[in-house]
Amino acid sequence: MTTLSRFEIHQPGSVAEASQMLEHYGDQAAIYAGGTELLLAMRHRALSYQHLIDLKVIPGLNAIEARDGVIEIGAACTHRTIESSSLVREKQPAFAELESQVANIRVRATGTLGGNLCFAEPHSDPATMLLVLGATVRIQSARGTREIPIEKLLVGAYANHLAPGEILTWIVVPCAKSNHRAAYMKFQIHERPTLGLGLWLETPNGGRTLTAARVAVGCVSPFPSRASSAEALLTGSRAKVEKRLPEAAALIADGADLVDDHEGSAEYKRHLIDVFLRRTFHKAVPS
Numbered sequence: 001m002t003t004l005s006r007f008e009i010h011q012p013g014s015v016a017e018a019s020q021m022l023e024h025y026g027d028q029a030a031i032y033a034g035g036t037e038l039l040l041a042m043r044h045r046a047l048s049y050q051h052l053i054d055l056k057v058i059p060g061l062n063a064i065e066a067r068d069g070v071i072e073i074g075a076a077c078t079h080r081t082i083e084s085s086s087l088v089r090e091k092q093p094a095f096a097e098l099e100s101q102v103a104n105i106r107v108r109a110t111g112t113l114g115g116n117l118c119f120a121e122p123h124s125d126p127a128t129m130l131l132v133l134g135a136t137v138r139i140q141s142a143r144g145t146r147e148i149p150i151e152k153l154l155v156g157a158y159a160n161h162l163a164p165g166e167i168l169t170w171i172v173v174p175c176a177k178s179n180h181r182a183a184y185m186k187f188q189i190h191e192r193p194t195l196g197l198g199l200w201l202e203t204p205n206g207g208r209t210l211t212a213a214r215v216a217v218g219c220v221s222p223f224p225s226r227a228s229s230a231e232a233l234l235t236g237s238r239a240k241v242e243k244r245l246p247e248a249a250a251l252i253a254d255g256a257d258l259v260d261d262h263e264g265s266a267e268y269k270r271h272l273i274d275v276f277l278r279r280t281f282h283k284a285v286p287s
């Protein structure tokens, strides 16, 4: 492993100041949160910056708050903070559970949710689940704040929708309701997941009938995506939906841009989608 080249760390007092720093230093600067991806990429000379803007020192960005049916998670919250948050466990337990399965304890204690989403490493977990939970993200720069659906943030492998000077500040996740069921399952044999599948179902009667569904798949393609074409097959009586799962899995696989990579062939990933749609369905609505 090579050594890091010299860089300067800047500690802004606010998001606005951090954004001004980003604009001032241009291509020479990047946001530095947990550094678990950034410093590795810099060490391997895949990325090079002379100025790192430390997000973790900005007051408030590591908070988790609940209001008006949503939980707001500061972008600088570590995976560990989120998995152990009593608020997240209570209001959106499926997401707290997902966070407890990200990487290993050392990465979770340092890596942040914002860093995970912005780095957009294709073999990541949270974005897939945030898609089915209907999350939005708040983005701030010196010019102001805007909020977009998570879908819009995800534009490609190692690519996000942020414009120069923009910073992801909050991830806004709708709270679970008593008539909702949500589950995430992943399959992993190497350091990063091979597949992640998120499922959200609306059921007025404890799982016997499903009146709305959202499903998303990640890690098998350059970036996670919802499989809207399969969602109609996931509504109706539980018994009927269960029979349609192979058909729904085939549609999910058809709609995902399945890639051959070090985790396996596209055909293998098609098979995994079939297996994990069934498993995730049974986890969300046990018989």
Ligand SMILES: Cc1cc2nc3c(=O)[nH]c(=O)nc-3n(C[C@H](O)[C@H](O)[C@H](O)COP(=O)(O)OP(=O)(O)OC[C@H]3O[C@@H](n4cnc5c(N)ncnc54)[C@H](O)[C@@H]3O)c2cc1C
Residues within 6 Å of the ligand: 030, 031, 032, 033, 034, 035, 036, 037, 038, 039, 055, 075, 076, 101, 102, 103, 104, 107, 110, 111, 112, 113, 114, 115, 116, 118, 119, 121, 123, 124, 125, 126, 162, 166, 167, 168, 169, 191, 192, 193
């Ligand atoms: C060994 C290992 C195993 C892993 N396994 C998994 C896994 O199983 N599942 C999974 O999902 N992930 C996994 N990861 C990825 C891990 O979740 C991320 O490394 C971590 O969350 C990234 O956050 P960070 O704060 O360290 O980001 P950093 O490394 O600090 O930043 C990453 C990138 O995002 C930018 N950035 C960071 N925050 C912001 C922001 N708020 N606004 C704008 N830009 C920003 C930075 O400029 C940089 O380009 C693994 C990582 C490692 C090293």
